[in-house]
Amino acid sequence: MRPFARHRGELYCEGVPLRRIAGEVGTPAYVYSRAAFEEGFTAVDRALGKAPHLVCYSVKACGNLAVLALLSGLGSGFDVVSGGELSRVLAAGGDPARVVFSGVGKTEDEIALALREGILCLNAESEEELSVISRVATRMRRRAAVALRVNPGVQAHTHPHVATALPESKFGVPLARARRICRDAARLPGVRLAGITCHVGSQIVSVAPFAAAAGRLRGLLAALERDGHPIEHVDLGGGLGVAYGRERPPTPAAWALALRRGLGPSKLRLVVEPGRVIAANAGVLVTRLLYRKRGSARAFAVVDAGMNDLLRPALYGAVHAIEPVGPPAAGSVTLDVVGPVCESADALRRRARVPDLPAGSLWAVRAAGAYGFSMASNYNSRPRPPEVLVSGRRFWRIRRRERPADLWRGEVIPEVLHRERR
Numbered sequence: 001m002r003p004f005a006r007h008r009g010e011l012y013c014e015g016v017p018l019r020r021i022a023g024e025v026g027t028p029a030y031v032y033s034r035a036a037f038e039e040g041f042t043a044v045d046r047a048l049g050k051a052p053h054l055v056c057y058s059v060k061a062c063g064n065l066a067v068l069a070l071l072s073g074l075g076s077g078f079d080v081v082s083g084g085e086l087s088r089v090l091a092a093g094g095d096p097a098r099v100v101f102s103g104v105g106k107t108e109d110e111i112a113l114a115l116r117e118g119i120l121c122l123n124a125e126s127e128e129e130l131s132v133i134s135r136v137a138t139r140m141r142r143r144a145a146v147a148l149r150v151n152p153g154v155q156a157h158t159h160p161h162v163a164t165a166l167p168e169s170k171f172g173v174p175l176a177r178a179r180r181i182c183r184d185a186a187r188l189p190g191v192r193l194a195g196i197t198c199h200v201g202s203q204i205v206s207v208a209p210f211a212a213a214a215g216r217l218r219g220l221l222a223a224l225e226r227d228g229h230p231i232e233h234v235d236l237g238g239g240l241g242v243a244y245g246r247e248r249p250p251t252p253a254a255w256a257l258a259l260r261r262g263l264g265p266s267k268l269r270l271v272v273e274p275g276r277v278i279a280a281n282a283g284v285l286v287t288r289l290l291y292r293k294r295g296s297a298r299a300f301a302v303v304d305a306g307m308n309d310l311l312r313p314a315l316y317g318a319v320h321a322i323e324p325v326g327p328p329a330a331g332s333v334t335l336d337v338v339g340p341v342c343e344s345a346d347a348l349r350r351r352a353r354v355p356d357l358p359a360g361s362l363w364a365v366r367a368a369g370a371y372g373f374s375m376a377s378n379y380n381s382r383p384r385p386p387e388v389l390v391s392g393r394r395f396w397r398i399r400r401r402e403r404p405a406d407l408w409r410g411e412v413i414p415e416v417l418h419r420e421r422r
């Protein structure tokens with residue numbers, strides 16, 4: 001299925017023209033395909049076959065409650081990286097027993113929340129975190145299930161901002177020290193060592209880094225078994241890439257095979273934490289062309305979506321395909337597609353070869369479902385865009401466009417300043 005396809009020249013999401021959605025909710029707007037989310041999840045779940053496994057969708061990729069509810073209904077678990085994301089999963093009706101909690105900087109409050117809600121596992125990233133987890137759990141008269149996050153030290157060949165398993169990375173503990181840390185963890189009164197975990201990075205487009213990481217964990221797992229730790233699961237993280245342009249990422253089946261081969265024969269439950277591969281191609285960002293202008297060296301198209309709406313191009317130099325929502329006009333131009341934010345980095349796409357369309361035309365930014373809305377901000381006091389979920393010929397607003405009053409929600413002018421003004 002192609003969730004975004006043209007019928008008689010017009011770009012649709014499933015059975016709904018994007019033009020109709022833009023007419024109802026305005027622009028910019030995120031539009032998601034329910035079928036694409038379902039297909040993305042099912043592809044990963046099937047790839048892992050019949051052996052015991054759990055797919056924990058990475059909430060930070062796209063965390064709208066409706067998306068989480070949809071995935072939860074398919075049996076998905078969730079990977080969260082903050083108390084806020086855990087609260088989101090609970091608000092969406094997700095099953096805490098299928099939640100893993102990653103991240104290098106969990107606070108005591110976040111750890112307590114996770115224990116109170118009874119999540120599957122805390123992915124601990126340091127010795128100090130392990131002792132805090134033990135202390136918090138003991139205070140609550142619990143034993144916390146933890147997995148130790150190991151940094152396998154592999155090159156992911158991805159953007160430096162999203163490589164997480166280099167020797168320089170802040171994530172996890174060095175593989176060489178993992179066995180000792182596990183031995184110490186087993187002596188902590190409030191901790192039960194249930195698993196081992198790693199996450200190599202994001203937008204990885206070959207199987208080699210996954211196979212290498214799984215292979216390195218294999219040796220550790222054998223040693224832990226010899227040491228008598230009752231390990232239940234191995235969590236190999238997320239990171240499978242998608243095609244934004246000419247990339248040829250592995251299929252979920254090839255990725256799963258690489259993980260299994262790397263691990264070797266194992267009875268452990270396999271946990272994975274995919275985000276991008278499920279969400280990216282399930283969404284587009286619809287934007288309107290406001291102005292065309294000529295600089296002294298470049299031509300520009302100014303659209304109404306800025307880096308506050310979609311940060312990836314400015315943050316990672318990411319290149320998203322951009323295409324008209326209506327029939328592509330004859331003749332094309334080369335220009336920089338830029339947003340309204342007061343930053344030179346606010347360019348959706350530089351030197352884009354695009355059809356020559358007038359102000360007012362609608363454009364779709366492809367593969368914006370992952371790390372799109374979830375990274376949106378209010379920078380320049382721009383209300384965040386709405387999110388829309390399409391299913392067949394129906395669609396729902398799953399988040400309304402923010403209003404001006406949302407921009408200063410929680411802000412207070414101290415009384416004395418009011419008085420001084422008079």
Ligand SMILES: *Cc1c(COP(=O)(O)O)cnc(C)c1O
Nearest residue numbers: 058102202238239273274275276
């Ligand atoms: C971000 C993240 C993921 C998801 O990564 P994708 O590239 O979106 O699949 C999974 N696990 C952890 C620990 C993460 O930080």
